[in-house]
Amino acid sequence: MPPDARFCGACGTPAQRPRPLGTASDEAEIKHATVLFADIVSSTRLIADMDAEQSLQFLAPVVASMAQAVVRHGGTIGRTLGDGLMALFGAPQAHEGHAVLACETALALHAAVAEFEGIRLRIGMHSGEVAILTRAEGIERDLLLHGVAIHLANRVVSMADAGTTFMTGESLALAASQYDAELVGIRQAQGFDAPVRLHRLVGPQGGASRESALRAGQTVLRGRAAEMARLNEAQRAAQAGRSRIVGIVGAPGSGKSRLCAEFADECRRRQVPVLEARAQLYGHATPLQPVLEFLRSAVIRVAPGDDAAAVRWRVAALVQAMGVDSPQDRALVNEFLGVADDTGATQGLSAKARRSRLLALVGGMVRHVVTRQPTVILIEDLHWMDEASAEFFAALVDSVADTPTLLAVNYRPGCRAPWMARDSFSEIAVSELLQEDMVALVEQLIGERPETHGLALRIAQRSGGNPFFAEEMVRALVADGTLVGSPSQRQLGVELGVDANDAPLPATLQAVIGGRIDQLDDAAKSLLQLCAIVGKDFPLGVLQFVIGISPVELRRRLDALCAAEFLATPSRVNFDLYSFRHPLIQEVAYQTQLKRKRKPLHAEVARAMESFYENVGDEFAGLVAFHYEAAGLLLEAARSLGRAAVWISGTDTAQALRNWQHVRELLLEQPDEREIGVLRSRASTQIALLAWREGIPVEQVKPLLDEALAWARRHDERMVPMLLFLEGRNHIASGGSADFYVDCMQQALDIAAGSDPTGRRAILNTALSQAYGWAGLLREALAASDAALADIGGADAGAQFLGYRTEYWALNLRGRILARMGRLDEAQDCFEKMLSIPHGDLDPTVRFIAHMGSLEIALTRTDTSRAQGHALQVALIAQQQPNPYLRMFALAAQGLSHGIAGDFAAALVAYGASLDLLRASRVAMEYETELLASVCECHLALGQHEAAARVARETVEIARARATRLPECRAYLVLAAVAEAPDEASDHLSRAEDLIRRTGVDIHFAPLRDMDAPAPCGSS
DSSP: OOTTOSBOTTTOOBTTSOOOTTOSOSSOEEEEEEEEEEEETTHHHHTTTSOHHHHHHHHHHHHHHHHHHHHHTTOEEEEEETTEEEEEESSSSOOTTHHHHHHHHHHHHHHHHTTSTTOOEEEEEEEEEEEEEEEEOSSSOEEEEEOHHHHHHHHHHHHSOTTOEEEEHHHHHHHTTTEEEEEEEEEOOTTOSSOEEEEEEEEESSOOOOOOOOOOOOOOOOSOHHHHHHHHHHHHHHHTTOOEEEEEEOOTTSSHHHHHHHHHHHHHHTTOOEEEEEOOTTGGGSTTHHHHHHIIIIISOOOTTOOHHHHHHHHHHHHHHHTOOOHHHHHHHHHHTTOOOSSOTTTTOOHHHHHHHHHHHHHHHHHHHHHSSOEEEEEEOGGGOOHHHHHHHHHHHHHTTTSSEEEEEEEOTTOOOGGGGSTTEEEEEOOOOOHHHHHHHHHHHHOOOHHHHHHHHHHHHHTTTOHHHHHHHHHHHHHHTSEESSTTSOEEOGGGTOOGGGOOOOSSHHHHHHHHHHTSOHHHHHHHHHHHHHOSEEEHHHHHHHHOOOHHHHHHHHHHHHHTTSEEOOOSSOTTEEEESSHHHHHHHHHTBOHHHHHHHHHHHHHHHHHHTGGGTTTTHHHHHHHHHHTTOHHHHHHHHHHHHHHHHTTOHHHHHHHHHHHHHHHTTSOOOHHHHHHHHHHHHHHHHHHGGGTOOHHHHHHHHHHHHHHHHHHOGGGHHHHHHHHHHHHHHTTOOHHHHHHHHHHHHHHHTTTSOHHHHHHHHHHHHHHHHHHTOHHHHHHHHHHHHHHOOSSOHHHHHTSSOHHHHHHHHHHHHHHHTTOHHHHHHHHHHHHTSOGGGSOHHHHHHHHHHHHHHHHHHTOHHHHHHHHHHHHHHHHHSOOHHHHHHHHHHHHHHHHHTTOHHHHHHHHHHHHHHHHHHTOOGGGHHHHHHHHHHHHHHTTOHHHHHHHHHHHHHHHHHHTOHHHHHHHHHHHHHHOSSHHHHHHHHHHHHHHHHHHTOOTTSHHHHTOSSOOTTTTO
């Protein structure tokens, strides 16, 4: 072993804990096994009159005969007692038919003791998980055993009648195909809360005996002619220019990947290009990885030896060929691929804008590639696709519309995607193979000798129509020696002396694979288990870092696992990337390891990945975090996940939010140390920043923000101004006072004066402008807007902190302030400037504000056509970014548009729906009084004076509590219009006049102008 190796190159054992001499393994494993206890009935009475030596001479031969029967039938002696024994079946060597063997052994035990006069047994058995550590080999192994299954089996034997075998329902379920049993009843086992169903073993339905595992040849595709015909038909339809989407759905091991592989090979033989992408088992930890690999390998055609400059050249060539070449587009794609240039062309683009433009670019690149000739795009394992990648592949579906492209996607049952509702989509269900197809498949693997025909029938029957299951069972029988000879010419292993027609077959696919894995030598098995910890796909370099042996030797061992068909042979394009032949092999290899063994390996894998991927940015930081978390290193996991959140935030803020939420969860129980406090505070801040965009209720955000602010005040005053901004915004968004928001921003600016960068002061002044705007103090809001725009310089801190440029936010708010002050032309200039920005460059959650402001101008000018156009745009944005926040504003925009058209009944319905959604979701509560004011105005316009007065009074009450003065003013005008007494009307008008003077609102602002009441303050 190299002196600096952290793990043994032969077996993966940690170097600091070498395996003791003479032991079989120094690590326990989890096995699914059957535990059998056998006791001699009334042994105490039988030896009551004997001394110790006589007792030994009397009982020892009985126990020895029992032990021989156990070993003869494939069991392992767990321990022997003076009057009985405990035996294991399926552990430490995995054995798929463990319950069947236990039943056979129980009958043999009763027969064995019948030779001894006066001796009878009671036997009990139970099947379940056990943790087992083999400390020494031999006929009587030194075993350490743990697990509730052992205790329950011990309780079962104590309840068994003399001369019988009792078993639990778990054991019977595994043996019922070959053994009969009758229900004894439901009993309460000591120490167990749940009652136990007990069955008495009656006898075999047919013979049962030992069995085992490995190796068979490759099969051809069988029983899928109809499915292949449908795929070919879809490809021909697509080739005619009618793009098609075909979903191939099937259970694990049913052959959907094999069907796709055969179809892909057939297409290539016809010179039809096939572009492939595959989701990974750890998709949630590596968002966008399938998209990146698809772009690199299938679209941009990055070669294995390409450096960053070469990749950028390929990107430039492709983008230029698309005819939409721009420095920003090239920079975005380069940045996405991890080969960013230093042009700075993407600076200032918000996350939403980046994602929107990238979606368009990726779709355009794929469309450019597939338009030139008929093409097949094959996406494997959609069920593991992360949400960020799923959005890109949804864009891919759009991009191939009306092209000669077939998009084939395979997935497991239960996986759904919105695009599956399209007319161009059809689904092929890969069901179980028919019995005759299964028999033909098995006979192709083992041959058609008469003596193996019965075995082929039983394998076909047991596999349940699952081809992968059948192949694994044949491999198990080959490995055991039950079948010998070359592939397709197998014969029974003569040395076993078994009738293969009676050999027990695996009960579960997991047991089959476990049996095959246990046939490996220690070094190969440990390497396979290490591979399972790394993932379904694993680079040679990561394994080399962990195991510490030369690449040549490691490749030799991996190739041996490929030859044994545990791993898939690497492609010629990426020969350093290995993968498991089937996900179930990885799952079994992973699950049989104890957590205490997996933890240090996960930690080493995480460190290896950090080193291996250090030159590709934080693209794999989420996967590193996954391994650190599995290792129990939560601080390291949180650090990595924070980097992953920053990396993904440029394209998917929803995933970034989920990452930050998990960062905080990881740190909740960690000690109160500075680094942990900084990271937790940062996570809370980012959650508060992103939550409103994704419709997270403000009540969930407030405690996090309070915690971050308290920590910043104790440890880092520089963070306080921005946190005060978030606190104020969160306060008003949760239904608090706009004046409190103003106070927060004034405090923040006082703290930041002279110390904070200009860009951050611009954010704070813009937020103050927003706070004054919600408070209805328009002159003060405009002054804050002036200060903000004066502070905005070249380096825009808003792009990093807010997720979009501060200037955009400031211009939107300024337009709204100017509109309400009656300066409509200036307001319209602000909104038109915003709406002239290309869609891909402007965050949709910023763009909609300009549309809402334009609607208010249309209301003042009674411009019905313009109002309908802007309302439609807000609705489209809400469809593209589905969250309660935008849906609520889309309904409000609809209400405004109807009101401008004079359809107040329709406006009332839309405003009511918007208000209901706002109150149900608790988002944008600052807008509640605006909606209430609009509702009471609609009631007034419809002549519903009682309802108008009721809602107006509610508006005044809430608006005064929240210091939202403009809706309060509108409500007083409605009350004045419906008042029956002149004094009451005068009082309401007087209050409205005071608010108009205080706020600076223009009396000709439409909601005030159109009230059915005398115009207040006519001279103003």
